[in-house]
Amino acid sequence: MTIQHRYDPHRKYEPRQPGTGGAKTSAMIASLAAEGYDSVSAPFGHALVDTARNDPRIVGLTADLAKYTDLHVFAEAFPDRFYQMGMAEQVMVSAAAGMAREGFVPFATTYAVFASRRAYDFIAMAIAEEYLPVKIVCALPGLTTGYGPSHQATEDLAIFRGLPNLTIVDPCDAIDVAEAVPAIIDHPGPVYMRLLRGKVPSVLRQHCPHYKFELGKAKLLRDGGDALVISSGFMTMRALDAAVQMEREGISVAVLHCPTIKPLDTDTILAEAGRGTRLVVTAENHTVIGGLGEAVAGTLLTHGVTPPFRMIGLPDRFLDAGALPTLHDRYGISTDAMIRQIRGWL
Amino acid sequence: MQHERSAAVLSNTSLARRAWDIRRKAVRMGKVQGQGYVGQALGVADVLAVSYFHALNHRPADPEWEGRDRFLLSIGHYAIALYAALIEAGILPEAELETYGADDSRLPMSGMAAYTPGMEITGGSLGQGLGIAVGMALGLRAKGNPAFVYNLMSDGELGEGSTWEAAMAAAHHRLGNLICIVDFNDQQADGKSTETLSAEPLPDKWAAFGWHVQRVDGNDLDALVAAFNTARNLEGDRPRAIVCDTVMCKGVPFLESREITHFVRVEADEWQKALSVLDETRPE
Numbered sequence: 001m002t003i004q005h006r007y008d009p010h011r012k013y014e015p016r017q018p019g020t021g022g023a024k025t026s027a028m029i030a031s032l033a034a035e036g037y038d039s040v041s042a043p044f045g046h047a048l049v050d051t052a053r054n055d056p057r058i059v060g061l062t063a064d065l066a067k068y069t070d071l072h073v074f075a076e077a078f079p080d081r082f083y084q085m086g087m088a089e090q091v092m093v094s095a096a097a098g099m100a101r102e103g104f105v106p107f108a109t110t111y112a113v114f115a116s117r118r119a120y121d122f123i124a125m126a127i128a129e130e131y132l133p134v135k136i137v138c139a140l141p142g143l144t145t146g147y148g149p150s151h152q153a154t155e156d157l158a159i160f161r162g163l164p165n166l167t168i169v170d171p172c173d174a175i176d177v178a179e180a181v182p183a184i185i186d187h188p189g190p191v192y193m194r195l196l197r198g199k200v201p202s203v204l205r206q207h208c209p210h211y212k213f214e215l216g217k218a219k220l221l222r223d224g225g226d227a228l229v230i231s232s233g234f235m236t237m238r239a240l241d242a243a244v245q246m247e248r249e250g251i252s253v254a255v256l257h258c259p260t261i262k263p264l265d266t267d268t269i270l271a272e273a274g275r276g277t278r279l280v281v282t283a284e285n286h287t288v289i290g291g292l293g294e295a296v297a298g299t300l301l302t303h304g305v306t307p308p309f310r311m312i313g314l315p316d317r318f319l320d321a322g323a324l325p326t327l328h329d330r331y332g333i334s335t336d337a338m339i340r341q342i343r344g345w346l
Numbered sequence: 347m348q349h350e351r352s353a354a355v356l357s358n359t360s361l362a363r364r365a366w367d368i369r370r371k372a373v374r375m376g377k378v379q380g381q382g383y384v385g386q387a388l389g390v391a392d393v394l395a396v397s398y399f400h401a402l403n404h405r406p407a408d409p410e411w412e413g414r415d416r417f418l419l420s421i422g423h424y425a426i427a428l429y430a431a432l433i434e435a436g437i438l439p440e441a442e443l444e445t446y447g448a449d450d451s452r453l454p455m456s457g458m459a460a461y462t463p464g465m466e467i468t469g470g471s472l473g474q475g476l477g478i479a480v481g482m483a484l485g486l487r488a489k490g491n492p493a494f495v496y497n498l499m500s501d502g503e504l505g506e507g508s509t510w511e512a513a514m515a516a517a518h519h520r521l522g523n524l525i526c527i528v529d530f531n532d533q534q535a536d537g538k539s540t541e542t543l544s545a546e547p548l549p550d551k552w553a554a555f556g557w558h559v560q561r562v563d564g565n566d567l568d569a570l571v572a573a574f575n576t577a578r579n580l581e582g583d584r585p586r587a588i589v590c591d592t593v594m595c596k597g598v599p600f601l602e603s604r605e606i607t608h609f610v611r612v613e614a615d616e617w618q619k620a621l622s623v624l625d626e627t628r629p630e
Contacts, residue, residue: 091511098481
């Protein structure tokens with residue numbers, strides 16, 4: 001008998017039609033566009049160099065992505081403390097674990113997809129289970145590249161949130177990135193930090209001059225009576241921009257920035273969400289499954305705090321390739337899309 | 347930092363007797379639990395005897411001594427064998443052998459760093475030890491510490507891609523302070539490793555990856571001593587591999603001749619029988 005198997009590529013997706021032109025896919029190394037904000041170049045790399053000058057324990061490892069994670073700044077400043085591990089994420093994180101065992105504080109960098117999908121078991125067993133001070137810092141978190149699912153880490157937080165001992169940081173801007181570096185070094189355990197690299201907007205102090213990043217703390221950046229947005233990563237920038245625009249329409253939106261995803265600052269979240277009967281909206285650059293939204297929802301329900309609740313995040317699907325502004329709007333994480341959604345829920 | 351020889355290394359007790367003691371202690375632990383990876387322990391006992399009583403610099407009373415040679419057990423299920431060696435070396439008290447695999451014991455069935463003095467890493471998720479060893483070797487070199495890192499792995503772990511990532515990294519970074527010992531007993535969970543996913547020709551692979559490689563009879567103490575000496579004293583900065591061909595259940599003929607599998611089944615009454623067999627062959 002002759003067996004003929006033919007895979008049907010359209011079981012799930014309709015055939016795509018030829019394109020007609022439009023916005024161009026941004027380069028992989030592109031910075032996140034943010035109109036109306038100053039930007040800082042390579043805040044991670046420079047903060048790491050500043051801290052490493054006085055802390056000889058710090059070493060840097062990368063899996064062929066130094067230039068794309070701003071670790072090249074460290075490599076140039078401290079060539080003897082920089083380890084190029086090649087395109088080999090498993091040995092990079094294992095070696096980072098080994099160096100931590102010898103008393104170093106290793107920063108290991110790659111893209112978020114590769115750390116979360118490819119190196120997970122090594123991060124789990126060699127680093128997290130051992131509570132070693134390895135800091136895994138990853139570029140292209142969530143939807144920050146138009147290259148498609150191979151590079152879009154839309155579920156990295158869901159993957160890592162289940163891992164005991166691991167602290168997870170999702171910074172918003174250049175200030176968060178820079179101030180998180182010494183904070184996660186001071187933390188004695190392992191950390192996964194989502195990285196914004198290249199030219200990174202400086203957002204938070206423009207809205208809130210006294211803002212400071214504190215590991216494990218959520219910060220109320222602005223108050224408002226109609227809705228409370230609890231957000232992390234660059235979605236806090238979107239939430240602030242949306243709040244400013246909606247204020248002109250007479251809608252008052254509070255923004256609680258929650259850059260530490262785990263452990264979650266449940267005290268602050270419960271206090272803010274329990275204040276009045278505001279609509280509570282979570283906003284994250286991540287699938288709505290297993291990220292900040294579900295973490296907040298679980299916290300609220302467990303403590304009997306039940307305001308009207310909605311989640312803004314990426315849909316449970318593999319996302320399209322294309323230009324980031326197009327994709328952010330398509331998947332509901334642009335400022336305009338955020339405003340449309342919140343307005344509809346009020 | 348000075349190299350020093352431990353009291354155990356300097357003692358007059360023969361390596362044959364050390365290996366015999368390691369085998370006997372492993373069987374005693376197997377008897378406590380009524381199970382355990384005793385086949386592997388019997389097979390690797392000679393490698394461990396040469397490691398702990400000839401090659402390694404260590405201080406039994408201070409298992410975290412900074413100058414120690416690091417010995418990583420990548421194969422977590424070989425813990426029963428390493429516990430036997432750690433007890434024989436005086437790092438663990440012998441009485442603790444009775445707690446093997448029991449609730450709240452420091453000697454769990456799979457080796458974990460947080461549980462046991464002298465257990466450098468948490469193995470068990472196979473293919474991780476060599477990568478961690480690369481990092482420790484890099485770290486030691488950066489600190490100017492002349493200690494060696496030994497990684498003990500199994501032939502089954504050669505199937506993991508991470509092993510070869512680590513092998514490339516060790517050669518690229520010129521880690522002459524790294525010694526990888528492969529216990530080649532030709533068994534893994536589903537059968538003979540050469541029939542499951544063959545790593546042969548294995549020495550050629552290590553050599554092609556830039557390593558110095560030796561292949562020896564892993565149950566021949568003299569051959570092991572010579573191989574470890576060569577690995578330690580080799581000039582240059584190539585990492586060193588020692589492939590040790592071992593026989594599962596070595597030293598207990600009625601188990602050796604059994605149809606060997608990854609997890610050797612030992613009947614309840616056979617643990618004592620195995621101890622009796624060993625007692626008849628006690629070396630001086």
